[in-house]
Amino acid sequence: MADVEAWLGDVGLALGVPVAEVLPEEMREAMLGLTGEIAHNVVRVAVPWTSYLMGVAVGRGASPEEALRMVNELLPPASTSE
Numbered sequence: 001m002a003d004v005e006a007w008l009g010d011v012g013l014a015l016g017v018p019v020a021e022v023l024p025e026e027m028r029e030a031m032l033g034l035t036g037e038i039a040h041n042v043v044r045v046a047v048p049w050t051s052y053l054m055g056v057a058v059g060r061g062a063s064p065e066e067a068l069r070m071v072n073e074l075l076p077p078a079s080t081s082e
Contacts, residue, residue: 022064030068037075 012019035047054067062070 041076
């Protein structure tokens with residue numbers, strides 16, 4: 001399935017999660033940026049596990065923005081190649 005909107009709609013429906021409400025466009029962009037940083041500066045396999053842990057934290061009451069901020073603060077400094 002190439003259509004991400006259709007996929008997210010199907011997943012949201014199956015899980016009983018209102019996608020438009022809990023994953024607005026700005027949150028998608030922030031998550032993509034964070035997961036890219038994790039993949040490149042930590043290790044790629046940490047991306048889905050970190051995303052899962054963030055989801056659990058949000059489910060337990062953390063705001064999505066707070067979860068993003070906290071994980072962003074844990075990222076190692078980006079390596080610079082000269």
